[in-house]
Amino acid sequence: MSTLDSIDAIIFSLSRAFCSPFAVFVQIQGCTICLLLALGWLMAAYVRNREVKRIKNSMKAGNSLAFLYQDINELEHSKQLKLPRISVVMPLKGFGEHNLHNWRSQITSLYGGPLEFLFVVESTEDPAYHAVSRLLSMYQDHVEAKVVVAGLSTTCSQKIHNQLIGVEKMHKDTKYVLFLDDDVRLHPGTIGALTTEMEKNPEIFIQTGYPLDLPSGTLGSYCIYEYHMPCSMGFATGGRTFFLWGGCMMMHADDFRQDRYGVASGLRDGGYSDDMTLAALAGAHKRLITSPPVAVFPHPLASDLSFGRYWNYLRKQTFVLESYISKVNWIMNKALFAVHCYLSWGFVAPYLMAVVHITSALRIYIKGYHQLEDTTFASSGMLLVIMLAICTFIELLSMWNLTRREVTLCNMLSPEAPRLSLATYNWGLVFVAMLVDNFLYPISAFRSHFSQSINWSGIRYHLKNGKIFKIERRKDMGPAKTDLGGKHLYGKKGAPQKASFLSSLGRNLAHWRQPKKFDV
Known part of the structure; x- marks a missing residue:
């Protein structure tokens, strides 16, 4: 028999083995996962589309500002x-191509009440410090905003440290505090919509939202988009949810002032992930988390987002499951760890089997092996392949539909911004x-489970019993850019030199005034 034979x-x-009862179960399980994802995205699309219809109907009824308020009388x-007074706290790290757009969308909110913005940086050497200071100087007569230097964290992640320092510096009359990541691009009415819900229901502990990723064209950016899409269905509930995204969290300011439920101490004492910690506290104390249907935010990904940066991001996302605040939280995280790993490989396995089935059928056809005693496995295998292909198509169609609905909603919520479009999405790369x-x-x-340490923007955090116990800082141990936004973490020799910074800022200001297709 030849090598080819x-x-x-x-x-x-292999094809015959993949037609065994267990292998058939694995392939049917993969199809079921596809259909369950499709169902989840279909339900999420229904919630988003319901909000689109509400805005359209309100506009037809004469409320041209329906993207701000459901009831136009609220604008009196x-x-x-x-x-109420709102304090917006934004922990910053680095400076990249989309930051000016994001910050501008935040400080130009159309919220009608007292509003202050606190941009919190680790030090004045952070490139973000100079960039945001220059931006705020342009709006100093129109916006209540300031830059706060937090210093280095010693007991928690730098992001959490910046958030807590921001809370300490907020106005004494602040009723609600809104934590935003610096890559969140707000709609004009976002703060007003979140505040309205908090006022309607004082039982709300946290309000949250979720990003709509806009891939830049690289495989890494599509992997980020695909990673977020299954999570997005948990935020498209139009109300109560058990999920929390740290990029957008509105909370009662007094919860921090009085350390209710241990929100401040729980974050400060070894906290690594702000959203996972607060979600655990909400669950432990049976507090309400909600996600209004308008809380979906365009999130353009960096144009140079490489596969390596995607991998770094994925590592940080899986690492959060290693942090916990209680035994119950540890059990929940480990259960999520096991289920997610099982479903992930349960999703991939049928496609590997499908490759074998297709290759086998092609070899039988090309080489004329029809005379073999048993080729029924080939037809059985191709039947499984066809079933998987149909389920995959349904899944991708449902993902496309949800993305389309969210793009439409974002366009309606930001009518002054350049239109978002699905035209540049490459669905082959999505697959x-x-x-x-x-x-x-x-x-x-x-890897996260066995390493118990992670490098986050040049800072290595070590966990012990679910909490940070050691922090290492060395500029040579981390990347020069952040993962998603491609933000420069350091200037030359640790701080941005004036010439290079002004040049970079000038380019970004030009980019700001003439945004790309995805910039809003």
Whole structure:
């Protein structure tokens, strides 16, 4: 038998093995996962589309400002005067191509009540410090905003440290504090919509939202998009949810002033992930987390987002499951760890089997092996392949539909911004990203479990019993850019030199005034 025939024999044996009852179960399980994802995205699309219809109907009824308020009477001056004071706290790290757009969308909010912005940086050497200071100087007569230097964290992650320092510096009359990541691009009415819900229901502990990733064209950016999409269905509930995204969290300011439920101490004492810690506290104390249907934010990914930076991001996402604040929280995280890993490889396995089935069928057809005693495995294998292809198509169609609804909603919520479009989405790359991301997730999760340390923007955090106990800082141990936004973490020799910084800022200001297709 020739070498080629030997290879064929191996392929046929594998194809036959993949038609065994257990292998068929694995392939049917993969199809079921596809259909469950499709169902989840269909339900999420229904919630987003319901909000689109509400805005359209309100506009037809004469409320041209429906993207700001459902009831146009809420815009009356007497009612605007009664709005509570909001403090927006934004921990910053680095400076990249989309930051000016994001910061501008935040400080130009159309919220009618008292509003202050606290941009919190680690030190004045952070490139973000100079960039945001220059931006705020342009709006100093129109916006209540300041830059706060937090210093280095010693007991928690730098992001959490910056958030807590921001809370300490907020106005004494602040009723609600809104934590935003610096890559969040707000709609004009976002702060007003979140505040309205908090006022309607004082039982709300945290309000949150979720980003709509806008891939830049690289495989890494599509992997990020695919990673976030299954999570997005947990935020498209139009109300109560058990999920929390640290990029957008509105909370009662007094919860921090009085350290209710241990929100401040729980974050400060070894906290690594702000959203996972607060979600655990909400669950432990049976507090309400909600996600309004308008809380979806365009999130353009860096144009040079490489696969390596995607991997770094995935590592940080899986690492959060290693942090916990209680035994119950530890059990929940480990259960999530196990389920996610099982489903990820359960999703990928049928596609690997499908490759074998297709190769086997092609070899039988090309080499004329029809005379073999048993080729029924080939037809059985192709039947499984066809079933998987149909389920995959349904899944991708549902993902496309949800993305389309969210793009439409974002366009309606920011009518003054350049239109978002699905035209540049490459759905072939989306499919590849689905396989790559689900294959790599368990590998990343297991690596996080056994390493118990992570490098986050040049800072290495070490965990012990679910909390940070050691922090290492060395500029030579981390990347020069952040993962998603491609933000420069350091200037030359640790701080941005004036010439290079002004040049970079000038380019970004030009980019700001003439945004790209995805910039809003």
